[in-house]
Amino acid sequence: MHYPNGKKNDQTQKTLANVSKSHAFSNRGMTLEEDINAANAFYRDTGKASIHKKPTPIQVVNVHYPKRSAAVITEGYFKQPSTTDYNGIYHGRHIDFEAKETKNKTRFPLANIHEHQIRHMKSIINHGGICFLIIRFSAHGETFYMPAETLFRYWDDQINGGKKSIRYETIANEGHIVPFHYQARVHYLAIIDKLYF
Amino acid sequence: MHYPNGKKNDQTQKTLANVSKSHAFSNRGMTLEEDINAANAFYRDTGKASIHKKPTPIQVVNVHYPKRSAAVITEGYFKQPSTTDYNGIYHGRHIDFEAKETKNKTRFPLANIHEHQIRHMKSIINHGGICFLIIRFSAHGETFYMPAETLFRYWDDQINGGKKSIRYETIANEGHIVPFHYQARVHYLAIIDKLYF
Numbered sequence: 001m002h003y004p005n006g007k008k009n010d011q012t013q014k015t016l017a018n019v020s021k022s023h024a025f026s027n028r029g030m031t032l033e034e035d036i037n038a039a040n041a042f043y044r045d046t047g048k049a050s051i052h053k054k055p056t057p058i059q060v061v062n063v064h065y066p067k068r069s070a071a072v073i074t075e076g077y078f079k080q081p082s083t084t085d086y087n088g089i090y091h092g093r094h095i096d097f098e099a100k101e102t103k104n105k106t107r108f109p110l111a112n113i114h115e116h117q118i119r120h121m122k123s124i125i126n127h128g129g130i131c132f133l134i135i136r137f138s139a140h141g142e143t144f145y146m147p148a149e150t151l152f153r154y155w156d157d158q159i160n161g162g163k164k165s166i167r168y169e170t171i172a173n174e175g176h177i178v179p180f181h182y183q184a185r186v187h188y189l190a191i192i193d194k195l196y197f
Numbered sequence: 198m199h200y201p202n203g204k205k206n207d208q209t210q211k212t213l214a215n216v217s218k219s220h221a222f223s224n225r226g227m228t229l230e231e232d233i234n235a236a237n238a239f240y241r242d243t244g245k246a247s248i249h250k251k252p253t254p255i256q257v258v259n260v261h262y263p264k265r266s267a268a269v270i271t272e273g274y275f276k277q278p279s280t281t282d283y284n285g286i287y288h289g290r291h292i293d294f295e296a297k298e299t300k301n302k303t304r305f306p307l308a309n310i311h312e313h314q315i316r317h318m319k320s321i322i323n324h325g326g327i328c329f330l331i332i333r334f335s336a337h338g339e340t341f342y343m344p345a346e347t348l349f350r351y352w353d354d355q356i357n358g359g360k361k362s363i364r365y366e367t368i369a370n371e372g373h374i375v376p377f378h379y380q381a382r383v384h385y386l387a388i389i390d391k392l393y394f
Contacts, residue, residue, distance in 0.1 A: 050320045052280055055254035058270065073255065073273035083249055087284065089291040092325030096286075123247045128289030 030185065032101040032136045032143065036086065039184035043090075049189060051088030051095055057081055083120045084131075090189060091197060094129035096121065097188075101136040107165040108135050110158050118155050121148045130196060134178065134188060135171060144175035145191040227382065229298040229333045229340065233283065236381035240287075246386060248285030248292055254278055280317045281328075287386060288394060291326035293318070294385075298333040304362040305332050307355050315352050318345045327393060331375065331385060332368060341372035342388040 030038075036053070043049040062075035084098040098121070100112045113133070124131040131148035154166050176194070181187035227235075233250070240246040259272035281295040295318070297309045310330070321328040328345035351363050373391070378384035 044320070047320070047323070050317070050324055050326075055252045055276075055278075056257075057252035058255045058257070058273070060253075060255070060273075070274055073270060073275070076255070076257075076270035076273055077267055078270070079252075081252075089293075089321060089324040089326045092291070094286040094289070094291040120247070123241070123244070124286060126244070127247055127286040129247075129286045 032099050032134070032186065035143075035185040036099055036134070036188075039181075039186050039188065040086070040088075042183040043189060049088060049090035049095070051086060051090065053086050054081070054083070080114065080116075082116055084117055090130075090192060093196065094124070094127070095192070096124045096129050096131045097134060099134040099136075101138055103138055104165075105137065105139045105168065107167050108137075108171060109165045110155060111164065113151070113155070118152065122152065125149065130192060132188075134186065135175070137168060137171075140168075142172075143178040143186055144171050145178050145188055146171060146175040147195070150174050229296050229331070229383065232340075232382040233296055233331070233385075236378075236383050236385065237283070237285075239380040240386065246285060246287035246292070248283060248287065250283050251278070251280070277311065277313075279313055281314055287327075287389065290393065291321070291324070292389070293321045293326050293328045294331060296331040296333075298335055300335055301362075302334065302336045302365070304364050305334075305368060306362045307352060308361065310348070310352070315349065319349065322346065327389060329385075331383065332372070334365060337365075339369075340375040340383055341368050342375050342385055343368060343372040344392070347371050 033053070040049075040051045040053065043051060057079040058073075059077045059079050060073050060075075061077065062073070064072045064074045066072065084096055086099065087094070087096040089095060098113065098117060100108070102108055102112065121131045125148055133146045133148065133151050134143060135146060136143040154162070154170075158164055176191045179187045179190050181190070230250070237246075237248045237250070240248060254276040255270075256274045256276050257270050257272075258274065259270070261269045261271045263269065281293055283296065284291070284293040286292060295310065295314060297305070299305055299309065318328045322345055330343045330345065330348050331340060332343060333340040351359070351367075355361055373388045376384050376387050378387070
């Protein structure tokens, strides 16, 4: 609806196609983000939960207002998100999580998470929410659910001079493998059901 | 941090100043959004609640990657949000709301709300969340809290051929006036405390 003519629509599709290709290193050829979006859409469509990805924050610097067509942002910059990427509600509980994909086969580097995101996640836990991290090891085609409380342990350890990454075996042992579901390809609510309900 | 040189930063400030000026029709010279952001920052800083404004969704069409500086979005379009603008957690409860400011002195036009936002708000209520609308009548300098359930009544009535707006008196009677607090200028948690805790 924001494309006054076919040309821009074509450009969008081209751009999106390039993005998809460069990120498509998961076994099923879909990014973790696409899988989670599909799961969330399925959860919403079936009335199971209302969970959304937050838009990417963008600093808009210049906007051009052409006559008879939509405003065009002509200068903008990606900003660092101050929270996690996903949140919503399930069975009356507040849900909040971040999702990260790594090509690394043996460990998950903690540099994938920002300090302000940890601060946000701690605040969610303090307020009684359900908070976690979804980690996909694309080389193994495996996706794990790691409770925020477990993540905090390794994060705080790192701050105190500990390891800068979490080993794959540790995540496999202390996390929960997220089952594949035809319509909810990253069926993380199955883990929440097991842990909380 | 995304400004490789002083020039862009200046442009940003200029742009933001223009935006503020054009929206500054509230009594205290602050927009409703600025007041709510200040309240949310106060709630977060004092550990009272974790509630955030979601970023404005933008369709990024073209990105330029200059050497040795941040990626620049050179073509983007504002998208219509599919949910409400604010959500978070308070006392373990999921909070979700939309905020609207009107210059109209006698009524709040329902055209300010989109149908998919109503659908989203109904889903939040169904899942056990606390959902509401904040309405500011800038001409009166008054801000009201209207429970989503009340809004649905007028919305559904409109769908069935009823009035396309809600009268100021109705909102004043059926809503709750949001108190001003020095640090939480739109102190909506005071109303939630009264209604839910």
